[in-house]
Amino acid sequence: MAKDKRPERPRAETPRGFRDYFGAEVSERKAMLDTIAAVYYRYGFDPLETSAVETVEALGKYLPDVDRPNAGVFAWADEDEGWLALRYDLTAPLARVAAQYRGDLPTPYRRYAMGPVWRNEKPGPGRFRQFYQCDADTVGAGSVAADAEICAMLADALEETGIPRGDYVVRVNNRKVLNGVMEVAGVLDPADPDRHARERGIVLRAIDKLDRLGEDGVRALLGKGRMDESGDYTEGAGLTAAQAGVVMGFMAAKRATGAETVARLRELAGASAIGNEGVQELESIAELLDAQGYGPDRIVIDPSVVRGLGYYTGPVFEAELTFEILDEKGRPRQFGSVAGGGRYDDLVKRFTGQAVPATGVSIGVDRLLAALRAKGRVQGDTRGPVVVTVMDRDRMADYQAMATELRRAGIRAEVYLGNPKNFGNQLKYADKRNSPVAVIQGGDEAARGVVLLKDLALGARIAAQASHEEWKSQPAQSEVPRAGLVDAVRRLLGSA
Amino acid sequence: MAKDKRPERPRAETPRGFRDYFGAEVSERKAMLDTIAAVYYRYGFDPLETSAVETVEALGKYLPDVDRPNAGVFAWADEDEGWLALRYDLTAPLARVAAQYRGDLPTPYRRYAMGPVWRNEKPGPGRFRQFYQCDADTVGAGSVAADAEICAMLADALEETGIPRGDYVVRVNNRKVLNGVMEVAGVLDPADPDRHARERGIVLRAIDKLDRLGEDGVRALLGKGRMDESGDYTEGAGLTAAQAGVVMGFMAAKRATGAETVARLRELAGASAIGNEGVQELESIAELLDAQGYGPDRIVIDPSVVRGLGYYTGPVFEAELTFEILDEKGRPRQFGSVAGGGRYDDLVKRFTGQAVPATGVSIGVDRLLAALRAKGRVQGDTRGPVVVTVMDRDRMADYQAMATELRRAGIRAEVYLGNPKNFGNQLKYADKRNSPVAVIQGGDEAARGVVLLKDLALGARIAAQASHEEWKSQPAQSEVPRAGLVDAVRRLLGSA
Numbered sequence: 001m002a003k004d005k006r007p008e009r010p011r012a013e014t015p016r017g018f019r020d021y022f023g024a025e026v027s028e029r030k031a032m033l034d035t036i037a038a039v040y041y042r043y044g045f046d047p048l049e050t051s052a053v054e055t056v057e058a059l060g061k062y063l064p065d066v067d068r069p070n071a072g073v074f075a076w077a078d079e080d081e082g083w084l085a086l087r088y089d090l091t092a093p094l095a096r097v098a099a100q101y102r103g104d105l106p107t108p109y110r111r112y113a114m115g116p117v118w119r120n121e122k123p124g125p126g127r128f129r130q131f132y133q134c135d136a137d138t139v140g141a142g143s144v145a146a147d148a149e150i151c152a153m154l155a156d157a158l159e160e161t162g163i164p165r166g167d168y169v170v171r172v173n174n175r176k177v178l179n180g181v182m183e184v185a186g187v188l189d190p191a192d193p194d195r196h197a198r199e200r201g202i203v204l205r206a207i208d209k210l211d212r213l214g215e216d217g218v219r220a221l222l223g224k225g226r227m228d229e230s231g232d233y234t235e236g237a238g239l240t241a242a243q244a245g246v247v248m249g250f251m252a253a254k255r256a257t258g259a260e261t262v263a264r265l266r267e268l269a270g271a272s273a274i275g276n277e278g279v280q281e282l283e284s285i286a287e288l289l290d291a292q293g294y295g296p297d298r299i300v301i302d303p304s305v306v307r308g309l310g311y312y313t314g315p316v317f318e319a320e321l322t323f324e325i326l327d328e329k330g331r332p333r334q335f336g337s338v339a340g341g342g343r344y345d346d347l348v349k350r351f352t353g354q355a356v357p358a359t360g361v362s363i364g365v366d367r368l369l370a371a372l373r374a375k376g377r378v379q380g381d382t383r384g385p386v387v388v389t390v391m392d393r394d395r396m397a398d399y400q401a402m403a404t405e406l407r408r409a410g411i412r413a414e415v416y417l418g419n420p421k422n423f424g425n426q427l428k429y430a431d432k433r434n435s436p437v438a439v440i441q442g443g444d445e446a447a448r449g450v451v452l453l454k455d456l457a458l459g460a461r462i463a464a465q466a467s468h469e470e471w472k473s474q475p476a477q478s479e480v481p482r483a484g485l486v487d488a489v490r491r492l493l494g495s496a
Numbered sequence: 497m498a499k500d501k502r503p504e505r506p507r508a509e510t511p512r513g514f515r516d517y518f519g520a521e522v523s524e525r526k527a528m529l530d531t532i533a534a535v536y537y538r539y540g541f542d543p544l545e546t547s548a549v550e551t552v553e554a555l556g557k558y559l560p561d562v563d564r565p566n567a568g569v570f571a572w573a574d575e576d577e578g579w580l581a582l583r584y585d586l587t588a589p590l591a592r593v594a595a596q597y598r599g600d601l602p603t604p605y606r607r608y609a610m611g612p613v614w615r616n617e618k619p620g621p622g623r624f625r626q627f628y629q630c631d632a633d634t635v636g637a638g639s640v641a642a643d644a645e646i647c648a649m650l651a652d653a654l655e656e657t658g659i660p661r662g663d664y665v666v667r668v669n670n671r672k673v674l675n676g677v678m679e680v681a682g683v684l685d686p687a688d689p690d691r692h693a694r695e696r697g698i699v700l701r702a703i704d705k706l707d708r709l710g711e712d713g714v715r716a717l718l719g720k721g722r723m724d725e726s727g728d729y730t731e732g733a734g735l736t737a738a739q740a741g742v743v744m745g746f747m748a749a750k751r752a753t754g755a756e757t758v759a760r761l762r763e764l765a766g767a768s769a770i771g772n773e774g775v776q777e778l779e780s781i782a783e784l785l786d787a788q789g790y791g792p793d794r795i796v797i798d799p800s801v802v803r804g805l806g807y808y809t810g811p812v813f814e815a816e817l818t819f820e821i822l823d824e825k826g827r828p829r830q831f832g833s834v835a836g837g838g839r840y841d842d843l844v845k846r847f848t849g850q851a852v853p854a855t856g857v858s859i860g861v862d863r864l865l866a867a868l869r870a871k872g873r874v875q876g877d878t879r880g881p882v883v884v885t886v887m888d889r890d891r892m893a894d895y896q897a898m899a900t901e902l903r904r905a906g907i908r909a910e911v912y913l914g915n916p917k918n919f920g921n922q923l924k925y926a927d928k929r930n931s932p933v934a935v936i937q938g939g940d941e942a943a944r945g946v947v948l949l950k951d952l953a954l955g956a957r958i959a960a961q962a963s964h965e966e967w968k969s970q971p972a973q974s975e976v977p978r979a980g981l982v983d984a985v986r987r988l989l990g991s992a
Contacts, residue, residue: 414540
C-alpha cells in the first residue's frame with residue numbers, strides 16, 4: 001500500500017512557450033534595454049510603466065492571425081472586474097493611458113515603455129508566448145514630423161545597441177497609399193468604408209507574409225485561397241486576377257531612389273484622394289529625414305511593408321537587419337525584422353470618441369539580442385565571483401570576513417557554502433562559476449598569517465598549454481600575507 | 497435611431513488594484529532595483545529571470561490569508577497546458593528552476609531575481625494586485641552561514657538604497673523554535689507531524705498578525721476565535737488558556753541582548769529536540785553576524801517574527817523600518833516591514849522527492865521606495881528636455897536639426913510637435929514638461945543667423961520674486977549665434 005501513499009509530484013517545467021533566462025542572458029538584455037531607453041530619453045520621451053493586466057475591453061482586438069480563443073490573449077474572468085487579460089503589446093495600454101489621463105498629460109505626450117508582453121499562440125520551436133518589447137510613442141501629434149522623428153530615433157537606437165550602419169534598414173510605407181491602391185483595385189469604397197472590410201483584412205495579412213510565402217503564395221491568398229504544406233487551408237480575398245495585379249504592382253513599386261518610388265506610387269494610387277494624401281506624407285517624411293542626414297543608407301520608402309496589426313492608419317515602419325546569419329540547420333538566411341510601428345490615429349478614439357493622433361515604434365528586444373549574439377557583438381560579463389574556500393568549518397567567520405573585505409573593495413566575492421568536506425568539490429564549484437580566483441586558508445596558513453591565492457584563469461590557460469614541468473611548478477598559485485589579501489586579489493583580477 | 501448606432505466605448509481604466517507609473521516613479525524604482533541588484537551581484541549572486549506565467553501545480557499553494565478562489569493567484573485554463581497562473585512571488589518559480597535544472601546549476605546556486613508578482617486579493621485602497629519584488633536566494637546550502645549571509649546582505653542593500661543605519665532593523669527568528677514551543681504547548685507531536693496541522697496554521701497566522709491585532713486579538717485567535725470590526729468571524733485554534741500562554745510567552749521572549757533572548761528561548765523550547773536545534777541555529781547566526789560586524793544595531797533575534805507564508809522550515813527574517821512617517825490622515829506611525837524571507841528546505845523536494853536546503857529574502861521594492869519618498873530621500877531627475885519651438889511650420893527640418901545637434905552633444909532635446917499656431921501653447925507645454933530651456937527661431941532670427949534662448953528655470957524664479965522692472969528687462973532671455981547653440985544651451989543647463 002506504500003505505493004498508494006506516494007504523493008503525486010508536480011512537474012518541474014515551465015509551461016510550453018515560456019522559458020527561463022540565466023546569468024548573462026539577463027544582464028545582456030538589461031544592458032540593451034538601458035541603451036535603447038537612453039536614446040528614447042534623449043529624444044525627450046518619458047518613461048511609463050503600466051501593469052501587465054488590463055481589462056479585455058480596454059485592450060481591444062487587434063492581433064493578426066489569431067489561431068486561439070480570446071483573440072490571442074491570455075484572459076480570465078475576475079470576480080470583481082469582469083474579464084482581465086495580459087497585455088499583448090505596449091501600444092494598447094498606452095492608448096488606455098492617453099484616454100484615462102488626457103487632462104493631465106502634456107500634449108503631445110512622448111513616452112517610452114519596456115517590458116514583457118504575452119501572446120496566447122500555439123507554442124512551437126523558438127516561438128515564445130512571453131517576450132520583451134521596448135516602445136516609444138508620440139500621442140497628440142498629427143504631423144508626419146512625429147513619424148519621421150520615430151524613424152530617426154529607431155535608427156539611432158539600433159546603432160547604439162551595436163548594429164552598424166549598413167547592417168540595418170528602416171523601411172517606411174503608408175497605409176493610406178495601400179488604401180488608395182485598394183480603392184483603385186475596387187475593394188475600398190470611400191463612401192461606404194465598411195464594405196469589403198473582410199477582403200481588405202485578408203489582403204493586408206497576405207502582403208505582410210510576402211517574405212514567408214513568396215509572390216505566388218501572396219497571389220493565391222489575394223485570389224481563391226491557399227493550402228499550406230501541413231494541409232491547412234487559408235481562405236483568400238477572392239480578388240480577380242486584374243484586382244490582384246493592382247495589389248501586386250503596389251508591392252513591387254520600390255524603385256532605386258525614394259523620389260522614383262514616390263513617383264511610381266503616385267501613378268498607382270494618385271487617382272484616389274486618400275492614396276494621394278499617403279504619397280504626399282511619404283514624400284514629407286523622406287524630405288525631413290534627408291534634411292537631418294538620415295539618407296537611404298538608413299531609411300528607405302518600401303511599399304512592401306504593411307505591418308500585420310489592424311490598428312495602423314498612416315505611415316508604417318519596419319526595421320530589418322540586412323546581414324545573413326546561419327539558421328539552426330547551418331543555412332544562411334536574412335535575419336529579418338527586429339522592430340516595427342506606425343501611426344494609429346483611432347486607438348485613443350475608441351475610449352473617448354475624440355480623434356487623437358498617435359504614432360510609435362516597438363523594438364523586439366529578444367530578436368535584436370539574438371541577432372547581436374549571432375554576430376558575436378554581445379560582450380557579456382561572464383566572469384564569476386572570487387570564491388573563498390572553506391578548509392576549516394569552525395572558522396566560517398574568518399572566511400566570511402575575507403569575502404566582506406573583498407566586497408568592500410568593490411570585488412565580487414563569496415564564501416563556498418556547500419558541504420566543505422571534499423575540497424575538490426569546492427574547486428569544481430569555482431570552475432563552474434567561472435571564478436577568476438580561489439582564496440584558500442587552512443590551519444597552517446592561518447597560523448602563519450597568510451592565504452593562498454589560486455589564479456583559476458591562468459590555471460585554465462596553463463592546463464591547456466603547459467608542459468608537465470611547468471604544471472608542477474604551480475605558477476598559478478601564490479602565497480600572500482593575510483593583510484595583503486585585497487591588494488593581491490586586485491592584482492590578479494587586473495591581469496586576468 | 498442614431499442613439500442605437502452609437503458604439504459602446506470601453507472604459508479607459510486600469511482594473512481595480514492595478515496602477516500606472518509615470519516618469520520619475522519609473523526611473524526611481526529602476527534606480528533602486530539597480531542598486532539592490534548590484535549588492536546581490538557583489539555577494540556572488542547571479543541574475544535569473546523566469547516568466548510571469550507558471551503552471552498552477554508548479555506554483556503550489558502557500559499564500560497566507562487567502563480570501564479568493566485559486567488560492568490567491570490569477571489563474572486560467574490553457575488549451576494545451578492545463579491550468580496556468582501568474583507567479584505570486586519569486587520563490588516558487590526558483591524552486592521549480594532548481595528542480596528543473598538540478599544537473600546543470602552550480603551547488604550551491606546563488607541567484608537574484610526582480611520583477612512584478614501578482615496577488616489575486618480583494619482590491620482596496622493602497623492595496624495593489626501587482627507589485628515588485630527583488631529577491632536573493634541560496635539553494636543547496638544547508639548551513640546557517642547561508643542564512644547569516646542573507647541577513648548581512650539585506651542590511652547592506654537597505655543602506656545602499658538610502659536607509660541609514662539606525663533607521664532599520666533586521667529581525668531574525670526560527671520556525672524550529674516555534675515548533676518546539678508548539679510541541680511544549682501540546683499542538684505538535686513529533687511522532688505524528690500531521691496531527692494538529694490545522695491548529696498550528698492558525699497559530700502561525702495569529703502570531704504574524706501581532707502588529708495589527710495586538711495581544712488580545714492574537715490571544716482570541718489562539719483560543720476560540722475572533723470577530724473583527726466588520727463582523728467577520730475568524731475561527732480560532734482552540735487552544736486552552738494554558739496552551740495559549742505558552743505561545744504568548746514565546747512571542748514576548750525578546751530580551752535586551754541576543755544572548756539573553758537565546759537563553760530565554762532555551763528555557764521555553766529547550767525541552768523539545770526540534771526547539772533546541774532551532775535555538776542552536778539562532779545562536780550560530782548571531783555569532784557569525786557579530787564576527788562580521790553586524791551587531792544588534794542592525795540585526796537582532798526577535799521571537800515575534802514568524803512570517804505568514806507556509807513554506808518556511810528554519811530561520812526566518814524580516815527587515816523593518818524603525819522611523820515614523822505620517823499616514824494619509826497625518827498621524828505618525830511606524831513604517832513597518834519592507835523585506836522578509838527565511839529558509840524553506842522542502843520547496844524543491846515537492847518536485848524531486850529529494851530534500852534541497854534553500855534560504856532567501858525578498859525586498860518589497862514599492863514599499864521601500866514609498867518609505868524613502870516619505871523621508872524625502874529620493875532624488876529623482878525631474879528636469880524635462882530642452883524644447884525647440886516651432887515658429888514657422890515650413891522650417892520643421894531646421895528645428896529638427898537643432899534638436900539633433902543638442903542630442904549629439906548629450907543634451908536631452910525635442911522639437912515641439914503639437915499644433916504650432918499658438919506660441920503660448922508651446923511655452924505652456926515646455927512648462928508642463930519642466931523644460932529648462934526653450935529654443936526660439938522665427939524668420940527674423942533665421943535671417944540674422946541667431947536663435948533666442950529662454951531660460952525657463954530662471955524665468956520661473958524671476959516670476960516668483962522679481963519686481964516689475966526686472967521682469968521687463970527679460971534677463972531670462974538671450975540671443976546667441978545659431979552656430980553657438982549647443983555651447984550656449986550647455987552653459988544655461990550648467991547654471992540651472
